[in-house]
Amino acid sequence: MSAPAVTVVPATEQNWRDIARVRPAGRQRDWVADATYYLCLSAYGDLWRSCAIVADGETVGHVMWAVDPDEGSHWIGGLLVDAGRQGHGIGRGTVLALLDLWEREEPSLSGTPFREAALSVSPDNEVALGLYRSLGFLETGEVEDDEIVLRRARG
Template sequence: MVVLTPANADNWRAIARVRAAAGQREWVADSTYYLCLSAYGDLWRSYAVEADGATVGHVMWAVDPDDGSHWIGGLVIDSEHQRRGLGRATVQALLDLWEREEPSLSGTPYREAALSVSPDNQAAIGLYRSLGFVETGEMEDDEIVLRRPRA
């Protein structure tokens, strides 16, 4: 359903045009912020989320240098493409990518996925729980942490 393509010179403009729905902007940053974190930091990797030949979202991931867990961040599906299961498909595609390709992508074996989400973003929490993520009691920047062991 979705294809994940690393951000590059050919697709960064399309990624930068991705906009969350108005009611979601309190929980996510603009995709340009996430692109900059990936381009100018040394941790995150940005990917275009593509469906039906169009860029419909952004997601980034990183490996926690302290515990080796694979983190999902910056997941934004464009407001015009929501309610089609693309968020779920994006998370699943990322988990599948790690299953197939790690440790060749990051040099770190894939053992556990992790993410953080605002405690009041019940739609996102429900999505992540339905994909097997479990709240751990940890907090990261005022967000709750959910983890999922490798299948």
């Protein structure tokens, strides 16, 4: 089966309920917070921007992004595909959709040109690590909150 077309759509008053319904599978709760936590972080903080992951017209996940105010990298956070929709290329499509968004639309979105993508991941989250490495993200030796940092220069 071919991977579904994936888009990332900013969280709004129209779609936040659909994003809040997204759930990880059992043990994955060690690696991600609830989608509602990420939505609040974006709504009440001034850094992250939550988005719905939309595949085949349906909201199937959450992802958020931010520009580090100190070093200007574009960070991916809170990537979560609903347990029932994992393993069909949606996580991969989401990261590619964000990279494409930044390549096409920055610096208009944040005011910062897109030069480098960054993210952090728990070292025992093998599926996520494999995904990021396969997309060209490289470990840097940096550690943040017990997670390893990976970076990818703009292609």
